[in-house]
Amino acid sequence: MESSMLTFVLLCVVWSNVAAIEVKIPEQVYEAVNGSDTTIPCKFETSVENPQSGVISWFRRDLNSSARNELILTYYYPDKIFDVAENVDAKGFSIDADLLNGKADLIIKNVEMEDNMIFECRVQIRGDIDGTNSNSATLVVLVAPSTPICEVQGNPKNGEDIKLTCVSNEASPPAEYKWQSLDAQNNPRDPEPKSTDNGGVLSLFGITTDTSGTYTCTSSNKVGSASCSLTLSVTP
Template identity: 45%
Template sequence: MERRISTLILLSLALSGVGALNVVIPQPLYEYARGDNITLPCTFTLKPGSTPPLIFISWSIEGVAANAKETQIISYYHPSKITDVKKVYEGRASMDVDINSGKANLKLNSITLEDNKNFECRLNVPGDDEGKPAANTRLVVLVAPSTPICKIEGKAEYGQNINLTCKSEEGSPAPTYKWDSRDVQNMPRVRDPRTTDKGGVLSLFNISKDTSGYYTCTSSNKIRSATCNITLTVMPPSMNIGSTAGIIAGVVAALVALIVIIYCCCCRKKKKDEEYAMGVREEEYHDEEPDKNGKRPPADRPPVPSNPKPTRRDYDD
């Protein structure tokens, strides 16, 4: 008896939904490439024999994150055939509506990553609140991964722990990352069991000379892949690039200072030699004196020695 009652209850519940409002989106997920013009289909059925004086149809979006806010982007009013589009979607969103055939498709032009959201198609019919008035789907905008950026975090010195990072600025679905490495001879090598590769971060522990080599990161999703490369050179702590550069700079500065000192010494010695030569000439010749008549000799006359030898005429005088 109880079994018969349960069957009757289930049957009555099933029949209660027959002829009620029903909204359907055929697929739970749609995937399109960025920049495509797309159509998200939505069909509906009304209660048989009903001719509602007013039907309100709307499409809304909701972010994929938890507790995301739902926003209505476009709505349609029947029988006035008025369409109201949210300002952000003007020129991109429209509705293809046919009440008789039960169609309320959403059309979106030039989709972007911002359209990567959940979409809802909903009908409001006065006096008909039974059945399923709304349906949902997810739009995934496909974008190939951008060329990833590879970086080294930490000091590439013996005994250090470092991370090699790899990140694509964009990609939908979110790209996955994989690191591969080769030794300095460009030969594949077995990865150290302590090494971890997670989320684009390759962690290397207690690195040594053998860790040096070529590292390649591949960023990929269902569309395509992109790569970036790093050349890792592990050196002793005293041979890092900063110390080497400092030593070279110091040596260059010392050489420049030495050259300046030598140049100054040479200039000073040359000046002393010139002064000495001028002093000797002044001792050899004195200023020319006037003759007995008070006249100086012509300019082209050779200078008179300071101690001229007496002539015979002088003795006669």
């Protein structure tokens, strides 16, 4: 009796696992270079053999956890057509779907910084209402740093403390900054012992006429780099 009961329980577990839809997106994060085309894959398995009808929907939402989903498009089977939501650029999104083979890939054309969002794939198959019918992934749009702006903060007089600032207004992921300098004779030199170079801000303490020269800041990330320079003249 116990053996029969155990067999029955195991069969129930197997049936419950099979009779359920499961939607998967292979990775949690996808990256795309600004201006390129990219695809977010979505795969699914259903317990319904040769489904007669189904609906695939893609949504997006801001990275803010409290943001609400916004519909992008909806694909219908067996019609094999999709509609793009009214407030979405119809030329920017399409879908590569094959409902019988569990494929529902979202295609995004000419990605922009505004596409840094969470994208959700949702699949509904008639006759398969249990399981996990949606999954999501984050799209990170990569942008090379824009030409940084170099500025001097403070009075460049002998004995004063000043800061040299460097900022790229655009960069994804955020840019990293590094300052380098040449002396008045255009020879490379090591950073001054008391100086600090942090987040694009080069702090110089107790400057002297020897601090004068050309200072170059390089802004870089995994996509590219850019630089700016300024000439510092310390007055007595």
